[in-house]
Amino acid sequence: MTSATKGEVRIEHDLLGDREIPASAYWGVHTLRAVENFPITLRPVGLWPELVRALALVKHAAAQTNYELGLLDQAKAKTIIAACREIAGGALHDQFVVDQIQGGAGTSTNMNANEVIANRALELAGRPRGDYAFLHPIDDVNMGQSTNDVYPTAVRLAARFAIVDLIAAMEELKRAFAAKSDEFRDLLKVGRTQLQDAVPMTLGQEFSTFAVMLGEDQQRLHEAGALIEEINLGATAIGTGINSHPGYAPLVCKHLVALSGVQVKTAENLVEATQDCGAFVQLSGVLKRIAVKLSKTCNDLRLLSSGPRAGLGEINLPAVQAGSSIMPGKINPVIPEVVNQVAFEVIGNDMTVTMAAEGGQLQLNAFEPVIAYSLFRSIPHLRQACIVLARQCVVGITANRARLEETVRHTIGIVTALNPYIGYAKSSALAMEAHASGRGVVELVLEKGWLTKDELDRILSPENLTEPRPPVKG
Numbered sequence: 001m002t003s004a005t006k007g008e009v010r011i012e013h014d015l016l017g018d019r020e021i022p023a024s025a026y027w028g029v030h031t032l033r034a035v036e037n038f039p040i041t042l043r044p045v046g047l048w049p050e051l052v053r054a055l056a057l058v059k060h061a062a063a064q065t066n067y068e069l070g071l072l073d074q075a076k077a078k079t080i081i082a083a084c085r086e087i088a089g090g091a092l093h094d095q096f097v098v099d100q101i102q103g104g105a106g107t108s109t110n111m112n113a114n115e116v117i118a119n120r121a122l123e124l125a126g127r128p129r130g131d132y133a134f135l136h137p138i139d140d141v142n143m144g145q146s147t148n149d150v151y152p153t154a155v156r157l158a159a160r161f162a163i164v165d166l167i168a169a170m171e172e173l174k175r176a177f178a179a180k181s182d183e184f185r186d187l188l189k190v191g192r193t194q195l196q197d198a199v200p201m202t203l204g205q206e207f208s209t210f211a212v213m214l215g216e217d218q219q220r221l222h223e224a225g226a227l228i229e230e231i232n233l234g235a236t237a238i239g240t241g242i243n244s245h246p247g248y249a250p251l252v253c254k255h256l257v258a259l260s261g262v263q264v265k266t267a268e269n270l271v272e273a274t275q276d277c278g279a280f281v282q283l284s285g286v287l288k289r290i291a292v293k294l295s296k297t298c299n300d301l302r303l304l305s306s307g308p309r310a311g312l313g314e315i316n317l318p319a320v321q322a323g324s325s326i327m328p329g330k331i332n333p334v335i336p337e338v339v340n341q342v343a344f345e346v347i348g349n350d351m352t353v354t355m356a357a358e359g360g361q362l363q364l365n366a367f368e369p370v371i372a373y374s375l376f377r378s379i380p381h382l383r384q385a386c387i388v389l390a391r392q393c394v395v396g397i398t399a400n401r402a403r404l405e406e407t408v409r410h411t412i413g414i415v416t417a418l419n420p421y422i423g424y425a426k427s428s429a430l431a432m433e434a435h436a437s438g439r440g441v442v443e444l445v446l447e448k449g450w451l452t453k454d455e456l457d458r459i460l461s462p463e464n465l466t467e468p469r470p471p472v473k474g
Helices: 029-037 049-068 074-088 107-124 137-141 147-183 203-227 248-260 270-275 278-304 334-358 368-392 401-410 412-422 424-437 441-448 453-459 462-466
Strands: 002-006 009-014 017-022 188-193 196-202
Touching: 009 029, 017 029, 029 107, 049 074, 049 107, 049 147, 049 248, 049 368, 074 107, 074 137, 107 137, 107 147, 147 203, 147 248, 147 270, 147 278, 147 368, 188 203, 188 401, 188 462, 196 203, 196 412, 196 462, 203 278, 278 334, 278 368, 334 368, 412 424, 412 441, 412 453, 412 462, 424 441, 441 453
Parallel strands: none
Antiparallel strands: 002 009, 009 017, 188 196
């Protein structure tokens, strides 16, 4: 690849021939061809700040390593590292212009990074952009590397950065549910199984489950995050390490840990690590798990708040916008609805990751760009969904106390609590009679003389109805 400046453009050359590049661009001919070849999502890599930062950190670690191994002279290493620091800090992200989905296993993204870093390094050295005879994108910036180890390492590192933010958002939502659980701890309600009345519980117990589920999924996400910390940097093309120094892999890993703060570690078998996408499948599966359970939670919130008069109406979601263009006064559960839709997207993304990982052949998986595209949509969308659900919905939920009391008073489910005292046969007959007549269970028991009022008060106390304890007659 060579370059020559001509007015408002510079001429760059690759194996396919000469092309004009805008003189102001930090990217070069390889990036230009990728932009022309892959107008798929129309969303450039530069819109993924975590990935651009990760790429810059990988290139920084590589330059530092190659300098220490005596392969890259000090002046070149210094300017490459300076350029990488700027990019990792947020500069020039608009120069990462290749599409997020691309053929070539991420080669276009790697070349885009090489060219932007090289041209910024040239500027820092007082040289014009495109002066590749002085500092070359491939020979110098990409020294000892291949797309096949740079790109997956950067994707793993970027995913690790993004996971931290998702866990923090889940923690915020978990705390919001836990606060509501505490607020509603003494409010009795009717539990339901298969949408039919079951035994009583407290509204606090119901909300505590939402918090517990989030906590469990945070743990699974920590575990998946640990798996993607294994990298193949130093593998070069297929894992054999061709064209890299024998000391390169351990040293570049050491520098990447120091630069990123992530405890990445070099895989034991780089040939295996270069072709295996199992860690991405695992991570995507955990994201799907989070999405499924979060969606189920939102289904529950929509059901519990349904009505307000013709539905369950046990809780009130905060009104955040008018619900209809034709029905005055209508309020819809729009926040749970939008979280449901994020969940549907994440579940679909997981299928994409699954098929892309399965589609790999022999020593390389060519489909890591769509894996990255799917993960870097799922993670931030889930993060935002948790934040929006917590702030726009959960913190403002109130209980409809009158409705809760009414349903508990009339539920047939409390018959279950009477089983140890009057037996299953009498309890079944009582439930059928109450259902057929519309009369209350307590009223019928007293009428039949099966239990006294004091006995019923003890049996049907909130503690007996919602906590494990042995029945005590009399």
